[in-house]
Amino acid sequence: MQVGTANVRRILVYGGSSVNLIMLDVLKAMKISEDQITKKFSVLVGFSGAIKNTLAEIYLPTYAEGVASYERSRVLNCLSSYNVILGRPWIHNVKADPSTYHQCIKILTDWGVATIKAPPRMETDQVILNPEYPDRYVLVGSDAPDSVKPKLKRRKFAPERNAIINEEMDKLLDMGMIREVMYPE
Incomplete structure (x- = not known):
């Protein structure tokens, strides 16, 4: 999926997240300029009660199967299995229908319904x-x-x-x- 200026892998689409998240390492790899990042600290509380502090906020374009959107994401500086976590704001904005059972996302585009499938598991x-x-x-x-x-x-x-x-x-x-x-x- 295209996020900002890069093709980003390891993206989690998670309806349980009330915010979109992007890891700081990803922004560094994308060589995003400082003026695009807004220093805005906020506290995220996980389901287990774990607390994480965000460093900043950034608006980035996302492009998935013909659907472009401009998303606000919070920046986290922590180790994660995912580079980007797209939560309910992205899901609602692009009118996506994620299915964990089928490991895919369906998005309504101008050309019909597009399906994004999860990559096959590594052997x-x-x-x-x-x-x-x-x-x-x-x-x-x-x-x-x-x-x-x-x-x-x-x-x-x-x-x-x-x-x-x-x-x-x-x-x-x-x-x-x-x-x-x-x-x-």
């Missing part, structure tokens, strides 16, 4: 950190650098056991229960 590989504790693992993105991925050694089995293992593997592959993963050596 991950499970990496066991210590063989003595197989229940302790981390998930590593499949497209992670090779230096992060595990270096597995192929185990040798007796020929009769190898045939049984291959037969079971073929069954699981055919059923779609497992998939083949190739690791560089």
Whole structure:
């Protein structure tokens, strides 16, 4: 989605937020000039009662699937999984219909109804950190650098056991229960 002068990823559309939020790091990456940012401190209280202070306020254009709007966003300086959180002000302004179940947003445009779908989830590989504790693992993105991925050694089995293992593997592959993963050596 286009926010300001940049194509921003990791945007949460959340009807539970009464304000639009943008992280300070995003504004720095966009190289927004100081005169566009209004120093305006306010307090945000989360559902759990957690309190965050905003640093400023900024008006930025947003563009989503043919619908342009000019939005007021509060600036936060904190770590977040999202770069921008679009709340009820944006949802009502563009007449969006977000669906968490379908992982999409429908927006009425001049050309009809546009659907913005969430990107597919990143595939991950499970990496066991210590063989003595197989229940302790981390998930590593499949497209992670090779230096992060595990270096597995192929185990040798007796020929009769190898045939049984291959037969079971073929069954699981055919059923779609497992998939083949190739690791560089």
